[in-house]
Amino acid sequence: MSKSLLTGKHFVHGDWACAEGAIAAGCGYFAAYPITPATEISEHIASRFPQLGRRFIQFEDEIGAIASVIGASFSGMKAMTATSGPGISLMLENIGLAVMTEAPCVIVNVMRGGPSTGQPTMGAQADVMQCRWGAHGDVEIIALAPQSVQECFDLTVHAFNLAETYRTPVFLLSDANIGHMYEKLEIPAKEEIEFVNRKKPKTSPSDYKPYLADETMVPPMACFGDGYRFYSTGLTHNEMGYPDMSVDTQDKLVRRLCDKIRKNTDKITMTEAIMTDDCEILVVAYGVTARSAASAVQMARSEGIKAGLLRLISLWPFPEIKLSEVANDVKGVVVAEMNYGQMVREVERSVKPIPVEFIPKLGENPPSPDEILAKIRRLAQ
Amino acid sequence: MTEHIDHYLADYLRMDRFPHIWCVGCGLGIILKSYVQALYELDYDLDKIVTVSGIGCAGRASGYVNTDAFHTTHGRALPFATGISTSNTDLKPVVISGDGDLFAIGGNHLIHAARRNINMLVICSNNYNYGMTGAQYGPTTPLDMRTPTSPYGNIENPFNLVSLVSSAGATMVSRWTVYHVHQLKNSIKKGLQKNGFSFIEVLSPCTTGYGRLNKMSPIDMMRDLKETCKIRKVHPTEATIEPGKEVIIGDFVDVEKPTYSDVLDQVSRRASK
Amino acid sequence: MLKVIYLPKNKVKILKSLCKGCGYCIEFCPKNVFELSDELNEKGVTVPEIVRGDECISCGLCVMLCPDFAITMEEPDNE
Numbered sequence A: 001m002s003k004s005l006l007t008g009k010h011f012v013h014g015d016w017a018c019a020e021g022a023i024a025a026g027c028g029y030f031a032a033y034p035i036t037p038a039t040e041i042s043e044h045i046a047s048r049f050p051q052l053g054r055r056f057i058q059f060e061d062e063i064g065a066i067a068s069v070i071g072a073s074f075s076g077m078k079a080m081t082a083t084s085g086p087g088i089s090l091m092l093e094n095i096g097l098a099v100m101t102e103a104p105c106v107i108v109n110v111m112r113g114g115p116s117t118g119q120p121t122m123g124a125q126a127d128v129m130q131c132r133w134g135a136h137g138d139v140e141i142i143a144l145a146p147q148s149v150q151e152c153f154d155l156t157v158h159a160f161n162l163a164e165t166y167r168t169p170v171f172l173l174s175d176a177n178i179g180h181m182y183e184k185l186e187i188p189a190k191e192e193i194e195f196v197n198r199k200k201p202k203t204s205p206s207d208y209k210p211y212l213a214d215e216t217m218v219p220p221m222a223c224f225g226d227g228y229r230f231y232s233t234g235l236t237h238n239e240m241g242y243p244d245m246s247v248d249t250q251d252k253l254v255r256r257l258c259d260k261i262r263k264n265t266d267k268i269t270m271t272e273a274i275m276t277d278d279c280e281i282l283v284v285a286y287g288v289t290a291r292s293a294a295s296a297v298q299m300a301r302s303e304g305i306k307a308g309l310l311r312l313i314s315l316w317p318f319p320e321i322k323l324s325e326v327a328n329d330v331k332g333v334v335v336a337e338m339n340y341g342q343m344v345r346e347v348e349r350s351v352k353p354i355p356v357e358f359i360p361k362l363g364e365n366p367p368s369p370d371e372i373l374a375k376i377r378r379l380a381q
Numbered sequence B: 001m002t003e004h005i006d007h008y009l010a011d012y013l014r015m016d017r018f019p020h021i022w023c024v025g026c027g028l029g030i031i032l033k034s035y036v037q038a039l040y041e042l043d044y045d046l047d048k049i050v051t052v053s054g055i056g057c058a059g060r061a062s063g064y065v066n067t068d069a070f071h072t073t074h075g076r077a078l079p080f081a082t083g084i085s086t087s088n089t090d091l092k093p094v095v096i097s098g099d100g101d102l103f104a105i106g107g108n109h110l111i112h113a114a115r116r117n118i119n120m121l122v123i124c125s126n127n128y129n130y131g132m133t134g135a136q137y138g139p140t141t142p143l144d145m146r147t148p149t150s151p152y153g154n155i156e157n158p159f160n161l162v163s164l165v166s167s168a169g170a171t172m173v174s175r176w177t178v179y180h181v182h183q184l185k186n187s188i189k190k191g192l193q194k195n196g197f198s199f200i201e202v203l204s205p206c207t208t209g210y211g212r213l214n215k216m217s218p219i220d221m222m223r224d225l226k227e228t229c230k231i232r233k234v235h236p237t238e239a240t241i242e243p244g245k246e247v248i249i250g251d252f253v254d255v256e257k258p259t260y261s262d263v264l265d266q267v268s269r270r271a272s273k
Numbered sequence C: 001m002l003k004v005i006y007l008p009k010n011k012v013k014i015l016k017s018l019c020k021g022c023g024y025c026i027e028f029c030p031k032n033v034f035e036l037s038d039e040l041n042e043k044g045v046t047v048p049e050i051v052r053g054d055e056c057i058s059c060g061l062c063v064m065l066c067p068d069f070a071i072t073m074e075e076p077d078n079e
Helices: A014-024 A039-051 A062-074 A087-100 A128-133 A149-166 A174-181 A247-262 A288-302 A320-326 A343-351 A369-378 B029-044 B056-063 B077-087 B100-105 B107-115 B161-168 B183-194 B216-227 B260-271 C024-028 C061-065
Strands: A008-011 A031-033 A054-056 A077-085 A105-111 A143-144 A169-175 A182-187 A230-234 A271-274 A281-285 A307-312 A315-316 A332-337 A356-360 B050-051 B068-071 B091-096 B121-126 B170-179 B199-202 B228-231 B247-254 C011-014 C033-038 C046-050 C071-074
Touching: A008 A014, A014 A039, A014 A077, A014 A105, A014 A149, A014 A169, A014 A182, A014 C024, A031 A039, A031 A062, A031 B077, A039 A054, A039 A174, A054 A062, A054 A307, A054 B077, A054 C061, A062 A077, A062 A087, A062 A105, A062 B107, A077 A087, A077 B199, A087 A105, A087 A128, A087 A169, A087 B247, A105 A143, A105 A149, A105 A174, A128 A143, A128 A169, A128 A315, A143 A149, A149 A169, A149 A174, A149 A182, A169 A174, A174 C033, A230 B056, A271 A288, A271 A320, A281 A288, A281 A369, A288 A307, A288 A369, A307 A320, A320 A343, A320 A356, A332 A343, A332 A369, A343 A356, A343 A369, A356 A369, B029 B091, B029 B183, B029 B199, B029 C061, B050 B056, B050 B077, B056 B068, B077 B091, B077 B100, B077 B107, B077 B121, B077 B260, B091 B100, B100 B107, B100 B161, B107 B121, B107 B161, B107 B199, B121 B183, B161 B199, B161 B247, B170 B183, B183 B199, B183 B247, B183 C061, B216 B228, B216 C024, C011 C046, C024 C033, C024 C061, C061 C071
Parallel strands: A031 A054, A031 A077, A077 A105, A105 A169, A143 A169, A230 B068, A281 A307, A281 A332, A332 A356, B050 B068, B050 B091, B091 B121, B121 B199, B170 B199, B228 B247
Antiparallel strands: A008 A182, A143 A315, A271 A307, B170 B247, C011 C071, C033 C046
């Protein structure tokens, strides 16, 4: 009899950890299409899910995969898919559907070099804006960026909890480096993991309004077969879920869908601050790049430069208030990321008028600590 | 909104949303009627059905039935229904969608859902055009037909839907029309009770789109269905729809095969050993 | 000795507010039970009326063919 929680120490890669994170969180449905460097997630789930009586389906394409994830979510399952940049591009329309119909689900993007087919086996961080702005219309997105194999496990569990709390798709933005590197992973015991399940309706079926929310702005979620016989559509809808093309309904709905995330930014945001209390040069980084940045900051300190690192663990909603607080008295900010300028724009916006130095890194390797240290030194002069 | 209507099917419909939006004489009203009548006659447990639809006029059908229902993105009703069918084997998804949604943008999902024999009933309203966006040509529009996007005549050969779905592996394939209502309703009843991928093509008039382009009134279109459609037992490949040729309707495929969920359960048993 | 069987004569009813005036009931009833009336419903549609209710054979075609759910058939009040 197989165990769903493999408590104990393991030496595995990030994709494996992500898959086990989903299993630990209680994910019962996983659909995906093979794509480097996320394929290993599917492969691991393909062998584990049948042991646990859960559902794995390799779909004909990514669009089918995400559409089925939404269907499974509404059927009561915690549901997930895993892909890379090109797959997210295909999924964007249905990600919009998940936002609009408020379907909890987790979408893993193990990022690789782009644009287009790009460098399938090489890491990158160039899809961070895509997940936020890719779906058409006004949407708010939650996205988490692990920097280690351990975080691939922990943040996948957390992603499910956020998805269930806010009834929204949550992105996990790993990359080919983290996904394929081997590191120590400690899977905790069940009592040490927090699980969140979607709020169920307390009203009777005849009184139930599927899209009527209280002050949390998140409506309780009935699922197919629960007896509520509700209707859900991607069209703009009123509280009954019925299509409604009036100005008032569009205004109310879009604001609620966005505000349920925006107004809870302080609860959703996760950052890690390293030596930021007295820092004069602040480095902002996330994912695999943050590992180099942490070393660079240590090296700078040993040279007498008061450097600090604010690591973004959640990329969206962007922690602008936290960042502007931490950056309040600094002389300059260094942003390093594996793309040609994406999160740096958010940083510039949040810390204005403090000068921001940018280190773009294209190609498979994150910037080295020395590269980041060089910029820190420049700003410190 | 109309005042409360005393209708024997009121428990099966969202009558607070009636009259429905479909045009005068549109076949979709008849398809909806046949579906709901089938549920009524079977006294089907409405909590075990999920009505799923895609985009288009046919896509609006899910909004009128009093079951769990979902209106998906264009072409993606089938994978959505697959997510339901494999997650909860107590639930029977019924997909109501159009020829464009199921066979153009959704074509890829159609062949794979049929190939996998996912347990669901698919009712395809075939009105030979993309009705909602203004009667553009689609994968079932006859050759040479003038439409807003084929002003010099359609240059594409249409699909034979029953042949396509049969060869993809569906375990029940039938073609009826909105004129042959009793047979249609009985076919729906059969599909509801059958475990497997059941497909019913329903020839249906698009009165304001295709009908107007062809200068046919709603009654002309219904009479045409009555006169040109013949019930015969043939191989699905022989049931092409061509001008001047009789249209063959009836049952084409009715076999039993394990559903995808059955096979997933078998795999689980093997994997757990 | 011939046995006479009386078929049930169900009563056909038109829900005028739902009618959109397609004319299918008038055209396809095998016993010509329906004709176009002079009456307009609240949507301005000229609705049909039952003129030969006694000829109705309860085939149910009108109930099933009406795209707008505007025709129902009820069992008669008496035996």
